[in-house]
Amino acid sequence: MRESIEDMSHNERKFLLALIEDGSRTDTEIASETGMSKATANRIRRKFEENDTIHEYLPIVDLEAVGISVYCMMTVQLSEPIDKTELADKPNTIFLGETDDFRRTLVLFVGFPDFDEYLEFMESFKNEYRSKINKFDKRLIAPDKIFKEDFTHLIKHNIKTQLEE
Incomplete structure (x- = not known):
């Protein structure tokens, strides 16, 4: 533990x-x-x-340098539970979290090498989960509009704060 x-x-x-x-x-x-x-x-x-x-x-790898150029942030409000492990294990999933409310809302951040693969993922996602989705929202993010993409500073700040106590 x-x-x-x-x-x-x-x-x-x-x-x-x-x-x-x-x-x-x-x-x-x-x-x-x-x-x-x-x-x-x-x-x-x-x-x-x-x-x-x-x-x-x-x-920590520069994703754009290895060909990841399309990013999407998604929020998905579910009508019933799904296997989150299966969704987390999809190769395009960068981040998957669930809000702490009664609405079963998932937050996903996914990445793709190109727009065609993004469209294929979205089609597959909708087909797989359509019957379990109440509300779905997505936002594309260009690589040059991602200003921070790791937890390192947050972790270091928290540890330093604890060391000072």
């Missing part, structure tokens, strides 16, 4: 902050930078991996 930031030790918070600032750092580098022993850094990493605080070490 993941532990919350409030339950983490000072060293665990420092380790996590160092890792977020540069995910390619080794435990030795993090230990040296934070003043903890290498064994402590290694123990913290293992703990975070075992409890899923950190997982799937993925580089």
Whole structure:
């Protein structure tokens, strides 16, 4: 089970902050930078991996550089539950969340290499979920109109705030 930031030790918070600032750092580098022993850094990493605080070490890739040029933000109000895991696993789904209200509203952010693939996805989505949708809204977003696309600053801010307490 993941532990919350409030339950983490000072060293665990420092380790996590160092890792977020540069995910390619080794435990030795993090230990040296934070003043903890290498064994402590290694123990913290293992703990975070075992409890899923950190997982799937993925580089942040410029999506436009790898051919993703059409983005769409969707809100979908459902009339009945759907398998969100199936929707999350679709290759075009970048973000999927559900609002905390009685209306079963999903928020999706999806990306595509071109407009034709976007149209195919929308047609497939409507066919698959049409009977379960009350309300559907979508907005296309051009790549040059995306000004921020990661959680790094939010995470770093929260950890730094906790370290100051």
